[in-house]
Amino acid sequence: MPYFQTWEEFARAAEKLYLTDPMKVRVVLKYRHCDGNLCIKVTDNAAVSDCLQYKTDQAQDVKKIEKLHGKLMRLMVSKETHSGSMETD
Amino acid sequence: GYAHALETQISFLTELTRLFQKCRTSGSVVITLKKYDGRTKPTPRKGHAESFEPVDNKCLVRASDGKKKISTVVTTKEVIKFQMAYSNLLRAHMDGLKKKDKKSKGKKTKATQ
Numbered sequence: 001m002p003y004f005q006t007w008e009e010f011a012r013a014a015e016k017l018y019l020t021d022p023m024k025v026r027v028v029l030k031y032r033h034c035d036g037n038l039c040i041k042v043t044d045n046a047a048v049s050d051c052l053q054y055k056t057d058q059a060q061d062v063k064k065i066e067k068l069h070g071k072l073m074r075l076m077v078s079k080e081t082h083s084g085s086m087e088t089d
Numbered sequence: 090g091y092a093h094a095l096e097t098q099i100s101f102l103t104e105l106t107r108l109f110q111k112c113r114t115s116g117s118v119v120i121t122l123k124k125y126d127g128r129t130k131p132t133p134r135k136g137h138a139e140s141f142e143p144v145d146n147k148c149l150v151r152a153s154d155g156k157k158k159i160s161t162v163v164t165t166k167e168v169i170k171f172q173m174a175y176s177n178l179l180r181a182h183m184d185g186l187k188k189k190d191k192k193s194k195g196k197k198t199k200a201t202q
Binding site for chain 1: 109112113114115116117118119120121122123124125126145146147148150163164165168172175176179180182183184185186187188189
């Protein structure tokens, strides 16, 4: 289960994985206030190697993680399009 | 309808707030997000495959503290409203992480907004 070092790499890989198979992918957020950490996992439940994770204890990452989460949510509720015509934030 | 969907989402968000509050001192809050095709029954092995029409505009949001489980369905119609409330909720409650202090002068007083 690869953990990513940089947010940008993770976000790119996560979106790519989602677009490969939107119905299979699930996004999991795990927040531990007592330990001060947040972990986001994106997986298609297939190979272990397709489970992407990013863990952080930095407050500045909360907004990034929440934004990606929101982006994936919007992708999930929009009709499947394969063009680049997504609404910008 | 739309009003009902919003109502279930509001109660989901209220319950999610409670989960975060319960887990301040120990435990985890786990949130799962998945695209949802509207299926309410498992796919039948034979016959009636055509009676189910998958939808393309829904997602399922689940949350748990390990004991209590809550969930809600969000569609294109409510996503904007839901997302605003939901992202505010996450940012407000996921406040236990380390903050980077760029201009640290050793002051202990809190900055005014």
